[in-house]
Amino acid sequence: SCHFISHFAGHATEEENKLSRTVMRYWTNFARNGDPNGEGLVHWPQYGLDEKYLEINLMQKASKKLKERKMEFWTQLMKQMMTERRKHTDL
Numbered sequence: 001s002c003h004f005i006s007h008f009a010g011h012a013t014e015e016e017n018k019l020s021r022t023v024m025r026y027w028t029n030f031a032r033n034g035d036p037n038g039e040g041l042v043h044w045p046q047y048g049l050d051e052k053y054l055e056i057n058l059m060q061k062a063s064k065k066l067k068e069r070k071m072e073f074w075t076q077l078m079k080q081m082m083t084e085r086r087k088h089t090d091l
Contacts, residue, residue, distance in 0.1 A: 015058045023056060 012020070026036040026044065036044045042060040045052035052064040 019056075019058055022060065 022041065025038060025041060029038040029041075030036040042054065043062060044054040045062050045064075047053060050064055052062060055061050055063050
């Protein structure tokens with residue numbers, strides 16, 4: 001599989017090649033076991049109510065609430081729209 005990576009990577013850096021191999025390990029683990037986690041990999045947390053996820057970059061890290069600020073904006077906007085709608089329907 002390393003030959004496959006280098007063939008398609010072009011001028012990829014060693015870090016990028018390592019990232020590619022890491023992502024393939026997550027996929028392989030998931031395909032085999034239904035769980036992407038494995039030895040030597042940063043733990044990929046299960047997504048749930050606390051909205052944890054894995055940031056996949058040159059360095060992986062577990063994080064949570066990826067779009068929290070954007071969701072706050074849309075939630076506030078929807079509340080305002082519903083308030084305005086109620087005002088107009090009460091007339």
